[in-house]
Structures are given as structure tokens and as C-alpha cells.
Amino acid sequence: MAPKILRFQTEEAAAAALAKYISDLSAKSIAAHGSFSVVLSGSSLFDTTRKILEPPYISSIDWSKWLIFFLDERVVPLDHPDSNYKLAYDRFLSKVPIPKSNIFPMKENLSAEEAADEYEQRLKQLVTNNTLNKSPITGSAKFDLILSGMGPDGHVASLFCWHFQRFEKQKWMTVVTNSPKPPPLRITFTFPLINSASEVALVVIGDEKADAVKVALGEHASHGYPLPVQKVSPEGNLTWFLDSGATSRL
Template structure:
């Protein structure tokens, strides 16, 4: 499969990124609901949730059929769902509690499991949803095919919990894997693998702030193909790849 040619969109401010992202998601929601009767969305943590804030405001919040949305998590810290480090809690407080997505359509990790058990359980749940026709399947990879993945990037170029120095970034078989030595606490996490990530119909890479500028330069600059690739450079979906960047994030380009 040929690598995706990214659509790179740049904006002066983070607020303009948030508006553009809301318009983009509004369009995709209508498109996939019209085609399939549903819209599967994968969230990552960090600043991405704040960048989704425009979707909780008029006119966007009133223009989306939220009942058709299903929410999944790109990676998660293996902590209780009400823990301050939980991506689910971050997403709930900043986004999910402000829009009427049915609770039964939101898929957090199971609590009180080990990292390995949590990863295996989440993968099995995804496979069950595929078997029950709640999720589509990639004809290319056989992995679940999500409609939209909303992906952030760490300052050193990691995505999900796939870090430069972890072998999990090379996983080819598992849909969901785990780590127990994250460089940033908490150390226990589960994460989608690149084959699952890249089976998506659409991926939005949402990157803002000056602390991301060096990694953006490596990923998108003229020497992007040199040397050992950053994890973010392995993001290459079957469908579309759109980067949403503010001026600070592209300041080194």
C-alpha cells in the first residue's frame, strides 16, 4: 500500500485550528452517517481534547447526530477511570459530558485489570464489534476500520503510547498492545498498534504549540526520509491523512 499523501493545513492560532477541526469533523460525521448509519471516532489524550472544544458549542453541537457516534480510545493509562491521569476522564470532562453521545456507545478500558489483560480485553471487544457488524473491517489488513482517528503527537514525535525506543511500535499482529515503562508517568498503558491505526478511513493529526516544532520539522521537513523515522512518521492510513497545525508548531519549518 502506497503511503498516504498528507493534506497539511496550517493556521495562525490554536483557536483557528479548533474551528477548522470542528468543520472537518462535522463534514465527516455527516458523510459516514449517511453512508453507513454510524460514525466511529477514536480519541487520544493530551491537548487534543481541548482542541475539540468548538464541537461542544453552537453551531456545531446542534448540527451533529450524536446518537450515531461511537467513541474509542487510541491509548489509555491503566488507572481507574476517575483518576486524574485517565484519558477517559480527560475526554469526559472536556468533551463527552458536553455532547449527547449515548453512554453505551462509549468504550473505555475495563478497570482493575493488568496492562496485558486490559489490552487483550480491549482488542477482544473490538473484534466482537467487528463480528457483530458494529465496526467495519479493512479489506486490506483485516483489522477494524475506524471512520476517524483524532491523533495528537508528543514533543519527541510519539503517537498513542508508541514511543521511539519501544518495540511495540513494530507490532504487526496485535490490534492493541501494552507498555509498563512509559517515559512519562503513569508507566502502565495500553495502545492501538500501527496496523490498527493505519486501517482507519481518516486520520487527523492535530499538533499545536512550540514544543512540537522540532518533531514537526523532522516529520514534515525536507529531510523527513533521512535516518530512523519518528513514530509519527509511521502514521499512513488507507484513507486520508490531514494535519492541523498552528503557527507555533511549524515555526521550525
């Protein structure tokens, strides 16, 4: 299915559209199967999701039915400034009444390999007990929504250019030992798990992302897959939320 590319003049307009998109998808998912499974990433994502914390959404969304997961994580304690969980908690989770039992951070105090394996096994158990849906195509967990940004180099999650982990075909989780951005040790979803999702939203804001957006969406975008973001191809729908800075080279 072709991606939906939404271009906005301002980040403010992109943020408003993103909030409505998330709210509508939450209501649809809860009506369909009683929950809304959301995968969060880190970085600047929570700048552009801020309007979901404002009226009318803050009081109209059924937060008790949300299930929260993490696209990638740095191998640091959960209260460390580099932790994606801490970022999500400080900027989002602490402001909404999602039950703590519905939030699934990656385990701390384990090696990277142990933590990745533990998270994969936990996701598989949640599929087995029907907490998470299952992709009929891949058998992977099928999340209702993955919210992701994109780096200026075109990476998503912690799947960076020229790292072999971007070519993983079987595992749901993998370890990156030499991230080009600190800290170097990361745990991340693989593309088989990302691409089993019902919906993926790529939230790409700012002119520092314009070169990567041009490669991913410009006239030569179909000529191979030089950037990790071009491997995002979910079973369901892919929607890009872009501001004028990010699209300035298209």
C-alpha cells in the same frame, strides 16, 4: 496517499477548521453507513476540539450515531486524574448526548495485559457483528476517524521512540510498561490498527512540537522513520492540523 498538511496562523483558526472537518466527516459517515466511529486520545487534544461543542455544531451533529473508542489508556481506574477516559468525559463526553452504550472505555481492575487483550477481543466482536467496519486490506477494525495529538518527542498514542511496541505487526493492542511519561504502564493501539483507519487527524499545536514537526514534515522527512509519528500512514486520509508555533521550524 500523501498527507494533507493544513497550516494555520493561530490555534483558534486550527480549532475552527478542525470542528468543521469533524462535523463534515460525521455527516458523511452517518449517511454512508449509519454511524460515526471516533477514536479519542488524551493530552491537549480536547483544547483544540472545543469548537465542536459550540454552535452550529453542538446542535447539528447527530450525536446518537457516534461510537467512541480510546487510542490509548493509562492503567489506572477510570475516575483517576491520569485516565484518558476521565479527561475525555470531563472535557467532551459529558457535554454531548452520545448514548453511554456507544462509549467503549478500556476495562479497569484488570492487569495491563488482560485489559489490552479484552479491548482487542471486544473490537473484534464489534467487527464481527458489523458495528465497526473492517479493513479489506488488513482485516482490522476500520475506524471512521482517529483523533490524535503528537508529543514533543514525536510519539503518538503510547508508541514512544525506541520502544519495540512501535514495530508490532499483528496485534491490535499492546502494553507499554515503561512509558517515559508517568504513569509508566499504558495500553495502546498499534500501528496496524491505527493505519487501518479511514481518516486520521493529527492535531499538533505549539512551538514545543516544532522540532518533531520539522523531522516529520521537513525536507529530510523521507529519510527513514526516526519518529513514531512518521509511521502514521492510514489506508484512507491523513490530515495534519498545525498552528504557527508547530510549524515555526519548517
